[in-house]
Every structure is written in structure tokens, then in C-alpha cells.
Amino acid sequence: GKKGDKSRGALVVLEGLDRSGKSSQSRRLVSYLEGLGISAELWRFPDRNTSVGQTISSYLSNKSQLDDHTIHLLFSANRWEKRSSMEDKLKAGTTLIVDRYSYSGVAFSSAKGLNIEWCKAPEIGLLAPDLVFYLDLPPEKAAERGGYGGERYEHLDFQRKVAEKYHLLRDDSWKIIDACLPIEDVQKQLRDLALDCITTCQSGKPISQLWL
Ligand code: TMP
Ligand code: MG
Secondary structure, three states, X not given: XXXXXXXXXXXXXXEEOOOOOHHHHHHHHHHHHHHOOOOEEEEEOOOOOOHHHHHHHHHHOOOOOOOHHHHHHHHHHHHHHHHHHHHHHHHOOOEEEEEOOHHHHHHHHHHOOOOHHHHXXXXXOOEOOOEEEEEEOOHHHHHHOOOOOOOXXXXXXXXXXXXHHXXXXXXXXXXXXXXXXXXXXXXXXXXXXXXXXHHHHHOOOOOOEOOO
């Protein structure tokens, strides 16, 4: 483009059950991209650093109780408070690798029995990911990995329900990755698909919005 134009970064999201490997895979993906000289940052939701995030964190560690609708809206608010900085980063050419996003919001809350359309509504207008990796691992396998940290939701029976809800949310931006494969094999797939996506975004794919 013109002098001063900057091609945008890609919004890449990792989703999956607790213990599916999202955090370590996303960390590695960011290091890999940086190593190639691509501007990339690791983000995560919930972002526990904001005041909303601290309320969420206290709820997750069972230090406080909140109505299911209330906590759902707080998770969503935690994404809304980051929306403009995400957009700024993307427009400045930085690729964002995001550990959990709106799909977690809808899958976890609807697994509690909340109406799925009601759960999606507050996510409308957030930035749509260019690519979603779903790290697919049977709930039983995830539980076997151990290290459930004892936070709310980290129970096999609930994770089974979350997996069913995730299934309903799949769309064209999703790549289902077999998370039973060795770490290196999973990482290789993420790298190749992420690089393709970054190229597509650089060549002018517009940023779109969720669920419109
Ligand atoms: P974390 O373990 O990735 O920090 O996420 C904390 C928990 O919060 C995890 O069990 C998934 C859940 N969660 C929601 O219920 N709604 C959301 O919007 C997000 C981002 C996470
Ligand atoms: Mg966790």
C-alpha cells in the first residue's frame, strides 16, 4: 500500500476444555512467530488484571458467589474493556494469540443451563477471530492429565457439558486440532495454519465482528 500503510495483524484464538493445552501451545506459538520477526502478543481471557478480572478471579477460586447471569456478563465485560486496545494492536500490525475468548464465555455459561442465544448476545460486536483453534481432547483424557487446579468448573462432569456446548459453536473460522497428539505435532499444525491466516490478514482481509 501507500507509504505509512500497515497491513493488519491476525486475531487468532485458542479454545478447548481446561487442561487441553491451550496455554502452553499459545505461548509456544507466540515465541515461534516472534522468532520469524512477526509482531505477535499473547493475550488471555479472563484478563485477571483489571478490576472486573479480579472479581472474576475471586469467583473462579470460590471466594465469592455470583448469580450465573451476572458472572456471564462480567466475563463479557472483561472482553469489552479490552476491545479497543485489541483493535489498535491489530491495526498496528500486531498478531494477537488469544487464550480463550467469547466461545468459552458461551460454552461455560450455557453448560450451566443458561439459554445459548442469551449467552451470545453480549458478545455481539466484539472483534471476530480470523482463526479459532479448538484443541479437541475428550474430557476424560483432560481429567487424566491432572493438574485441575481446583477452580470452579474444573470437574469432569461439568467439562463434559462444556464440550457439548463448544460443539454447537463451531463455524467456518474453526480448525479442530486433535489435542491427543504429541505436543510437537499439535504445535506444527498451529504454526502452519497461523502463518496462512497472518498472510491472508496482511493482504487486506477486513476485521469483522462477532455474530452479526
Ligand atoms: P482459565 O483457566 O483459562 O484462566 O479460565 C478460567 C475459567 O473461566 C475456565 O474454567 C473457563 C472459564 N471461562 C468462562 O466461564 N467464561 C469466559 O468467558 C472465559 C474466558 C472463561
Ligand atoms: Mg483454568
